[in-house]
Amino acid sequence: MSQQSVPAGGGAQRDLPPGLVVDYDFMRPGPPGSDPIIEISRLIGGPPVVWTPRYGGHWVVTDGRIIPEVLADYERFSSREVFIGMPPGRPRGVPLEYDPPEHTQLRKLLQPAFTPKAIKRWADEARVLGVELVENIAPRGHCEFVADFAKHLPMIIVLRMLDLPLEHREKLIYWVSTGIRSVDQEERAAVREKMNAYIEDLVDRRTAAPGDDVLSKAIHTEMDDGSRLTRKLAIGLASGLIGGGLDTVATTMTWIAWYLAQNPGQRKTLVDEPQRIPLATAEFLRRFGVSNIGRIVVKDMEFYGAPLKAGDAILMPSAVRGLDERVFDDPLTVNFDRRNAHDHTTLSHGPHRCIGIVLAQQELRIFLEEWLSRIPDFELDESDPPVMAPGIVPSIDRLSLKWRAL
Template sequence: MEAPFEDLSALGQSFVDDPHPVYARLRSQGAVHRVRTVASGEFWLVVGYQEARAALTNLRLSNDIRHSTGWSDDGGNSIGLNMVQTDPPQHTRLRKLVAREFTTRRIEALRPRIQQIADELVDAMLPMGRADLVEAFALPLPLAVICELLGVPVTDRKAFHDWYLESTDFSRPEAAAAAAQAMTGYLADLIAAKQRTPEDDLLSALARNMADKEDRLSTEEMLGMAFLLLVAGYETAANLISSGTFALLRHPDQLTALRADWSLLTNAVEEMLRYEGPVETTAFRYVKETMDLGGRTLARGESVAVVLGAASRAPERFAEPDRFDIRREARGHLAFGYGIHHCLGAPLARMQGAIAFRTLLERCPGLALDTDPAELAWRPSLMLRGLHQLPVAFG
């Protein structure tokens, strides 16, 4: 008998605004559930901590959509081929090529520049007295950082951001496909320019791999890599900054504690990632062969999504998981995933978060919400968890 499903789309705006009570209810009934959404149809949802870790490391679950039942094409929205869409050994090869360029040294060298950008953005915000923190700070900071790291010209950044927003609006499929094609063309031209005239940036370094006879990146792989690094490098960091700031403002005792003791900052960032991580649910995995997970039988070709946000609030792993506490031992959360697909950019995201929070809190002592928290709108995405806006006043 087929398992009954929970219609997540029917839960409405309350689920978008705060999905955690729903995940807690589902988790109390079992670790793995059959669910449905209008956009994706029926699939399996993993909400338990141990089951999430197991799913993220089980080789019978593939990241390659060609293992999905009924797959025919990508609808025109795919840009190249990247690490998120591949399995070993291809994934291993691609990750190795990026990892040898995305080094700790290269990331650490960005620290002074990240601080400078953060200060410039605060300089622009403070005289206004109030601002939307997403638009004025949380988004432009990581966008500037990742574009400088990759070598995207300043004049092209807004266009790229607009294309990305359109390409992920699946309520308008024709516009989404057109934006994806525009991004593909832009990135292809940019990569070609880096091959002709390399500079001291990550795209130039990767472009050199396209000429490596022994272990070269194909054009499709290079396109996919450039797109993944750009998108994953800024929207998730923006969500961390805005959601983390919101959590602090909603918990003034934690805000006061952090301002009084900056040695808590590193752990505070981990608690923000655990409490309201920037990625709510993984991209789909596809069952390569029938398997059991959490007491459920998953058939070949079925889709599986792992709720990182639910696993990071699992009571079997974290005591009082719905309590925001910057002093708790928060490591072990799954905000950056787990296993071979653990986020390669996690060190950069953590650095940007730490710089952003300290800069904001030190330079804006009167920082406060400038709206009723109930009026804030979260992005209606099962995958990414972020605020549309965060109105603040500077006192």
């Protein structure tokens, strides 16, 4: 087999068989307007791990069966850089971009905000907010789902957790969405700079005058070794809470609404049998895997036929896991009776499994329960087609829905 010379993530040159090299851009996996999740899934079926020269060169796992192995094995795959292709200057997320044992200590600081009692409080608030949003929308007979609902519910909860003014939500939604999704590197860097300045000011204020919010408690709580968060770590923690609390939940909600608008039979099932919503939520998270999480290779190794080098970046698209028929039977079909639906990696896996996973699931369930009880029959507005958006978090940027207003 002939060889092709490509740069390694660690900066070295090496030869790779052409069969291991693909020109794959996860920020633009398919033609403009195509379904980015389906485009990502087209990687499935070739070599388990392939190399792409995009973004300085990195590996991509294309076999859904081994994605949990990479995500869980921090001794071989470090979390110190989890977002491939991001601009420089971004604060490190806490605890997302630290490995155990540091990760374990940092995660402990957030745990009080995600106890069952705390989650019930946030979920109760989310339900009140969800009802308010839907009841304001229902009489119209139409909405742009992303702007009118999806981005507001999770961001309002994050603002409550951090004790921030609700009027800040519009600019934070814009900064987070652009910083994660825009394919324009300069635009992403510009909004990141604004968001960093906002978060730095927030951390300084919470350090000087702590409140009862999750950030203040984390800043002023001693870790096991008696130390406290440094300013840099506190900035990363706040950045991770704001970004992580908004985008995955809002994006998944939008994919769910898009799907249900086109599948009235399954929509009616959830209306008539709301007890099926919890498992349906897991199934939607599986079918619409929206995370593209990276790791850094710790040491040289042969990994499923790929010659990994220390310093290489490796990408695990959750859509590859969720749509691999070797993991899930008939994966393109949404099946509310799927017994292993929870085996997805949309909210990561292993020690870095999303600390807010229970809250995220609750928000999605609340959306389904409160929306479907008030707007049971809705469809896509054919005059304003959905706008599919690739990126680190593949999404639908615009989703116009319509229904018969009562």
